[in-house]
Amino acid sequence: MRLSRYFLPVLKESPRDAQIVSHRYMLQAGMIKQASAGIYSWLPLGFKVLRRIEDIVHEEQAKAGHIAIQMPTIQSADLWRESGRYDAYGDELLRITDRHDHEMLFTPTAEELVTDIFRSHVSSYKSLPLTLYQIQWKFRDERRPRFGVMRGREFYMKDGYNFDLTKEDALHAYNRHLVSYLRTYERMGLQAIPMRADSGPIGGDDTHEFLVLAETGESEVFYDSAVTDLTFGDRDIDYDNVDQCAAVMEEFTTKYARTDETHDEALFNEVPEERRKVARGIEVGQIFYFGTKYSEAMGATVQGPDGKPVPVHMGSHGIGVSRLLGAIIEASHDDNGIIWPEGVTPYHAGIVNLKQGDAEADAACEALYAQLTNAGLEPLYDDRDERAGGKFATMDMIGLPWRITVGPRGLKNGVVELTSRKTGESEEMAPEAAVARLV
Numbered sequence: 219m220r221l222s223r224y225f226l227p228v229l230k231e232s233p234r235d236a237q238i239v240s241h242r243y244m245l246q247a248g249m250i251k252q253a254s255a256g257i258y259s260w261l262p263l264g265f266k267v268l269r270r271i272e273d274i275v276h277e278e279q280a281k282a283g284h285i286a287i288q289m290p291t292i293q294s295a296d297l298w299r300e301s302g303r304y305d306a307y308g309d310e311l312l313r314i315t316d317r318h319d320h321e322m323l324f325t326p327t328a329e330e331l332v333t334d335i336f337r338s339h340v341s342s343y344k345s346l347p348l349t350l351y352q353i354q355w356k357f358r359d360e361r362r363p364r365f366g367v368m369r370g371r372e373f374y375m376k377d378g379y380n381f382d383l384t385k386e387d388a389l390h391a392y393n394r395h396l397v398s399y400l401r402t403y404e405r406m407g408l409q410a411i412p413m414r415a416d417s418g419p420i421g422g423d424d425t426h427e428f429l430v431l432a433e434t435g436e437s438e439v440f441y442d443s444a445v446t447d448l449t450f451g452d453r454d455i456d457y458d459n460v461d462q463c464a465a466v467m468e469e470f471t472t473k474y475a476r477t478d479e480t481h482d483e484a485l486f487n488e489v490p491e492e493r494r495k496v497a498r499g500i501e502v503g504q505i506f507y508f509g510t511k512y513s514e515a516m517g518a519t520v521q522g523p524d525g526k527p528v529p530v531h532m533g534s535h536g537i538g539v540s541r542l543l544g545a546i547i548e549a550s551h552d553d554n555g556i557i558w559p560e561g562v563t564p565y566h567a568g569i570v571n572l573k574q575g576d577a578e579a580d581a582a583c584e585a586l587y588a589q590l591t592n593a594g595l596e597p598l599y600d601d602r603d604e605r606a607g608g609k610f611a612t613m614d615m616i617g618l619p620w621r622i623t624v625g626p627r628g629l630k631n632g633v634v635e636l637t638s639r640k641t642g643e644s645e646e647m648a649p650e651a652a653v654a655r656l657v
């Protein structure tokens with residue numbers, strides 16, 4: 219992409235109404251624009267990162283054997299009456315009446331609709347296990363939308379639903395989700411710690427939230443610092459292997475890590491004092507096992523091996539896709555702007571032309587642009603006729619991992635400058651060497 223032809227409305231001034239750094243930088247970098255309280259338009263740069271995060275979620279769900287569908291955002295209230303949640307959900311549920319006086323709602327989550335799909339089409343245990351998921355816009359009429367995309371009213375969420383014959387099978391699905399979530403967050407450069415949590419309006423007994431530690435997080439968390447040493451890394455996993463998934467679950471959830479809702483002071487005090495941490499975290503996902511709560515209420519049964527109908531065991535599993543942008547920025551930034559982890563960066567490298575219009579500099583930039591593009595990377599070329607200082611400030615704000623600076627003086631010596639956004643370190647090298655370093 220060439221900046222002269224892009225739409226990147228970077229703000230000169232830091233927006234005053236944004237209280238936390240991720241919100242400020244997303245506005246300043248021209249990623250989002252507020253449409254109304256807690257509702258945002260996604261401008262090109264923000265939309266691109268959103269898509270990259272979404273792609274990672276899809277890829278990791280596919281590896282776990284989960285199947286993507288798409289359900290509507292507007293649903294009939296009837297199904298929600300069946301489950302009993304139409305009245306129970308409260309003011310976060312946005313209720314809508316259509317021209318025929320039908321009561322509708324904007325989906326805050328989709329247990330009812332997916333259960334209806336299941337009961338309409340699946341009748342035998344032989345079709346199980348089955349996990350369906352979607353990535354779709356949700357609406358919750360939050361009392362206090364704030365912090366930009368962190369607590370929006372409209373937000374983008376991955377929600378998955380497993381259907382299993384037995385509790386054991388459903389717990390395997392639970393573990394499978396835990397593993398796939400660990401991998402998903404790590405690919406985004408994040409450490410998200412599974413913590414025992416409370417199930418809230420979804421209901422159920424078993425649930426873990428995934429929390430990214432950050433001072434600006436809305437949840438208070440209590441944990442054994444040893445949990446922060448755990449990483450999933452690039453180990454192999456066979457998602458069909460029940461013991462293997464259970465072992466990962468055990469490894470990542472045995473040490474003390476809880477949100478304030480389930481915090482147990484006595485248990486916490488058993489952790490050696492120097493490892494006892496009280497901090498704040500951002501909830502970026504949650505997994506639930508809730509048994510037959512919805513399948514019984516809505517008649518989602520299958521014929522078991524003995525021919526008798528059994529209600530299926532279910533769970534649901536969410537990732538806050540749009541919230542993740544805020545969480546990643548909270549975890550990775552400096553005073554000059556965002557520092558995107560390689561896994562989610564909107565563009566792989568920025569090319570800064572220090573003297574636009576200089577034949578040699580222009581040609582060198584074009585060559586770099588072509589070589590990076592041909593190698594399968596996406597560069598962002600700042601080809602505007604602007605001062606170098608302004609170009610650098612823009613690149614720092616939008617946080618691409620690498621910057622290649624090209625100017626007539628360097629080119630006389632056959633070099634360009636390659637700068638890491640993270641460390642700030644620069645190195646001079648031949649243009650070909652810079653390309654080789656990035657691919």
Ligand code: ATP
Binds near residue numbers: 374
């Ligand atoms: P919170 O405790 O922050 O209100 P939740 O527990 O109500 O979140 P879930 O029902 O668990 O949310 O939804 C799954 C995920 O969707 C959450 O883990 C979070 O990452 C994301 N999410 C929930 N509410 C919002 C929101 N208002 N804005 C952005 N993301 C959200």
Ligand code: MG
């Ligand atoms: Mg909530």
Ligand code: MG
Binds near residue numbers: 501
């Ligand atoms: Mg929560």
Ligand code: MG
Binds near residue numbers: 427
């Ligand atoms: Mg939750």
